[in-house]
Amino acid sequence: MSDSPNTPDAPAQPAQRTRRDEPRFPDGPKPDPAGSHFERRIRSFQPRRSRVTTAQADALERLWPKWGLDIDGQRNLDLTELFGNDNPVVLEIGFGMGEATAQMAAADPATNILAADVHTPGQGNLLGLADHHGLSNIRVANGDAIILLREMLTPDSLDGLRVYFPDPWPKKRHHKRRLIQEEFLTLAASRLKPGATVHCATDWEPYAEQMLEVLGAHPDFENSQPDGDFAPRPDFRPLTRFEGQGLDKGHVVNDLLFRRVPHDDQR
Numbered sequence: 001m002s003d004s005p006n007t008p009d010a011p012a013q014p015a016q017r018t019r020r021d022e023p024r025f026p027d028g029p030k031p032d033p034a035g036s037h038f039e040r041r042i043r044s045f046q047p048r049r050s051r052v053t054t055a056q057a058d059a060l061e062r063l064w065p066k067w068g069l070d071i072d073g074q075r076n077l078d079l080t081e082l083f084g085n086d087n088p089v090v091l092e093i094g095f096g097m098g099e100a101t102a103q104m105a106a107a108d109p110a111t112n113i114l115a116a117d118v119h120t121p122g123q124g125n126l127l128g129l130a131d132h133h134g135l136s137n138i139r140v141a142n143g144d145a146i147i148l149l150r151e152m153l154t155p156d157s158l159d160g161l162r163v164y165f166p167d168p169w170p171k172k173r174h175h176k177r178r179l180i181q182e183e184f185l186t187l188a189a190s191r192l193k194p195g196a197t198v199h200c201a202t203d204w205e206p207y208a209e210q211m212l213e214v215l216g217a218h219p220d221f222e223n224s225q226p227d228g229d230f231a232p233r234p235d236f237r238p239l240t241r242f243e244g245q246g247l248d249k250g251h252v253v254n255d256l257l258f259r260r261v262p263h264d265d266q267r
């Protein structure tokens with residue numbers, strides 16, 4: 001029998017079905033690399049179908065093989081190998097379009113940023129920014145950061161964690177989708193080195209209160225603020241896109257800066 005699907009002895013095959021608008025790039029980020037659509041776990045993000053611009057597509061095709069990482073949950077990451085040096089590594093979860101990530105990477109080239117998001121246009125945008133500004137200290141991870149933490153990052157491997165303006169999930173029935181919860185913090189703590197900083201910011205005040213409560217109560221973290229309150233906005237955090245939108249609506253922004261406490265046997 002012929003290999004060709006269109007010869008008389010082989011019935012014509014239906015065109016391979018792809019989800020409309022789901023971008024696919026040769027050697028680029030894979031849609032849903034860990035197959036998390038099939039997991040029953042409640043996720044902190046909603047899959048979005050948004051347009052990838054020509055510039056973003058170009059960046060994804062050119063730069064993904066060099067600076068991209070699929071969160072497939074299949075292997076332990078060697079961060080020294082990933083970045084090509086031993087510099088400290090900070091994980092940023094949910095970088096959006098990545099403008100603030102790129103600014104922080106440029107301001108602190110001796111810190112590596114492992115930036116995770118599920119949003120393809122943002123991945124292309126951040127790769128393009130890294131290329132344009134010559135930032136070799138960013139790696140762009142595609143997929144659910146929970147799987148990255150749980151399956152791919154080894155204990156005590158991270159020097160910091162940044163979560164800026166995570167989806168607020170304002171409706172009560174959606175609160176379970178919020179990222180900053182006790183279970184997430186326990187997982188994150190296991191991957192953070194003692195003394196590592198956790199930096200969160202949000203413009204959704206009820207979520208800010210929840211963050212302060214769960215971080216304040218968690219035995220693996222201590223507040224950098226002696227009064228146990230929110231932190232003044234640190235100069236090193238640039239204005240993010242979502243923050244700008246929140247400020248335009250008159251929202252109040254709160255920063256939280258906590259430290260991973262030493263392990264029990266180190267106290």
Ligand SMILES: C[S@@+](CC[C@H](N)C(=O)[O-])C[C@H]1O[C@@H](n2cnc3c(N)ncnc32)[C@H](O)[C@@H]1O
Pocket residue numbers: 044045093094095096097116117118119122143144145146164165166167168179240241242243
């Ligand atoms: C509200 S946006 C904020 C983006 C950016 N930090 C800013 O301030 O402009 C939250 C982002 O987090 C991403 N996100 C939410 N949960 C995530 C997860 N578990 N893993 C990776 N990215 C996630 C979403 O895709 C979205 O891009």
